[in-house]
Amino acid sequence: xTACHQDKPAPGLQTTLLSIEQATLNxxxxxxxxxxxxxxxxxxxxxxxxxxxxxxxxxxxxxxWMHNTRIPLSIAYxxxxxxxxxxxDMFPYDETPISSYGANVSYALEVNQGWFAKHGITPxxxxxxxxxxx
Numbered sequence: 380x381t382a383c384h385q386d387k388p389a390p391g392l393q394t395t396l397l398s399i400e401q402a403t404l405n406x407x408x409x410x411x412x413x414x415x416x417x418x419x420x421x422x423x424x425x426x427x428x429x430x431x432x433x434x435x436x437x438x439x440x441x442x443x444w445m446h447n448t449r450i451p452l453s454i455a456y457x458x459x460x461x462x463x464x465x466x467x468d469m470f471p472y473d474e475t476p477i478s479s480y481g482a483n484v485s486y487a488l489e490v491n492q493g494w495f496a497k498h499g500i501t502p503x504x505x506x507x508x509x510x511x512x513x
Contacts, residue, residue: 399463407431434511438485442476453495
């Protein structure tokens with residue numbers, strides 16, 4: 380099987396616009412087991428101000444890694460209200476799990492590495508525009 384190299388949204392995924400303070404972000408929504416497993420794998424780039432929102436069915440301890448992911452990313456773990464609990468940087472192809480500190484993660488938001496820092500976004504801030512419920 381040949382890997383698909385892309386930098387465009389995956390076909391069939393819904394997208395939505397989120398806002399955090401003054402920053403806006405266009406995100407793909409990964410809310411099925413298949414879309415969550417694939418995530419941003421096999422992409423050559425992620426356009427500026429774009430990301431992927433992972434929607435979990437129930438709050439949980441989250442674990443993410445970078446299997447087959449060549450884009451350096453930052454991840455935010457969010458509670459059920461869209462409040463940022465934690466921020467972490469992730470590095471291409473690093474399969475070391477990035478585990479959340481707590482077990483109340485309802486969403487995960489992946490963006491280009493450094494996006495949160497560039498926009499002054501820190502834990503405790505609210506993400507607006509999440510309409511998909513965990």
